[in-house]
Amino acid sequence: MKTDSTSNGRGRLSSEMLRGLVDEKTGTLDPRIYHDREIYELELERIFTRSWLYLCHESQLKKAGDFFSTYMAEDPVLVVRQKDGSVRAFLNQCRHRGMRICRADCGNARAFTCSYHGWGYDIAGNLASVPHEQDGYRNEIDKSKWGPLPVPRIETYNGLVFGNWDKDAPNFRDYLGDMLWYTDGYFDRTAGGTEVIGGMHRWVLQCNWKFAAEQFCSDMYHADFSHLSALIARLPEGVDPSMGQMPTIGSQFSSRNGHGTGFFTDVNTLDEFNGPVAAAWYQGPHRAEAIRRLGEPRASQISAAHMTVFPTFSFLPGIQTLRVWHPRGPGEIEVWAWALADRDAPAEVKEAVRLGVLRTFSAGGIFEQDDGENWLEIQKVLRGHMARRQKLNVAMGLGHQQTNHPRFPGKINNVYAEEAARGFYRQWAQMISGEI
Amino acid sequence: MAWKKVCRTNDVADQSGIKIKGPNPIAVFRLGDEFFATDDTCTHAKFSLSEGYIEGEEVVCALHEARFCLRTGKVLSPPAIVPLRTYPVRVEDEEVFVDVD
Helix, strand or coil: CCCCCCCCCCCCCCHHHHHCCEECCCCEECCHHHHCHHHHHHHHHHCCCCCCEEEEEHHHCCCCCEEEEEEECCEEEEEEECCCCCEEEEECCCCCCCCCCCCCCEEECCEEECCCCCCEEECCCCEEECCCCCCCCCCCCCHHHCCCCECCEEEEECCEEEEECCCCCCCHHHHHHHHHHHHHHHHCCCCCCEEEEEEEEEEEECCCHHHHHHHHHHCCCCHHHHCHHHHHHHCCCCCCHHHHCCCCCEEEEECCCCCEEEEECCCCCCCCCCHHHHHHHHHCHHHHHHHHHHCCCCCCCCEEEEEEECCCEEEECCCCEEEEEEECCCCCEEEEEEEEEECCCCHHHHHHHHHHHHHHCCCCCHHHHHHHHHHHHHHHHCCCCCHHHCCEECCCCCCCCECCCCCCCCEEEECCCCHHHHHHHHHHHHHHCCCC | CCEEEEEEHHHCCCCEEEEECCCCCEEEEEECCEEEEEECECCCCCCEHHHCEEECCEEECCCCCCEEECCCCCEEECCCCCCCCEECEEEECCEEEEECC
């Protein structure tokens, strides 16, 4: 779908100017991509209405009528399990005065009723009932024409439910493309699949969504410095501090479609991250099954991975935090995060994962603080007139990519590289300029 | 009297209702071993009461929370003001009959 040109060819936001904000060939970025309101409005139109966006996990929609209220970028959507077992989603906007149809976060419903005038919708999103239809509307309203906008494309991938506003979008697996080999390695490890455990963590950060999404896509670089104090704090007293050092051997993958992942391959860094109870499961029955299903290197030779599916879905395998970076203007995000565990893991393992995620990557997690602090400080710096005029460097490892790695398919660079960041921003620039 | 066979007892789960389709759809509700039949369409706004929530011997419309007594059809909460029509029910050999006359 080529988007209409609200700003294309006129004013300051020409296609050429937009494409030039990212130069992946020299590894430079124009910081306007992080703070400019007009560019942000174009992101909503040209990126978020055409990309596959994470909606929820299937385990949140167990039976007919179970719903989860989420967002596709700034658009509120309701995701609902249907009586036939399928999942549907529609814009959470009443077509009468535009009120939010459902104001609950999640639950089970037989119907949804707008709280303003009482327009009623069935769980499939059809307008079913209008108060005063006879004496007010004189039976002249065609209810079939006034339902909320359906999300035309919904796909489930290993329990993860994604939606896309673009009816012509490629299917989700094709959208993952060369990333599929890696995501299968992260999400298709056991036949029982996964579930989200506990509730959801939500918090607000005053920063652009791309800082977070790109870091999870491409940035192992920050880990051993930004998180140094947390890495040291995690060590038991009396342990040699060298135990807190990060491994050094690993790879980074950059997808043609803007996704990315990176990981270490020399030691299983995070095996104990969620404590001994979780480790016994994930190194034991979980790993044995993964070896049968996936083989190596995906079953046990990839560790401490970070990943983003373009644009806003991220996961840390091993740590098990799953999240979406919902944009809220150029300088704000809402982070929605869950802990993911094997569905058939014992209850004490799920509890250990929940507590582990709570301790490390959550609103109060010791590692999360470091990341948020960096992102919102950058955003503050970008209030400066001169700061906004400085190009930023995204050139690490430029020209050192390979496509013939013995173990890892696709475009590969060293674990410390910005190959995936360049791929992420190239995808962004191509979409926002109308090139793709 | 016009007794009509509408369903089997195990078609209706306890504490729920089903819709019997027709020009004038009927809702059949089950509370334990007792069955009730009413008009399926809420008297306030057009919606199926068999989709509603059962609370005690009452059905609450899922749309606007109008509330009716299953036994008498009496309105127990606005926005409905018109009582719900109820029908006699008879159970024989695991089959549910409603007097739709």
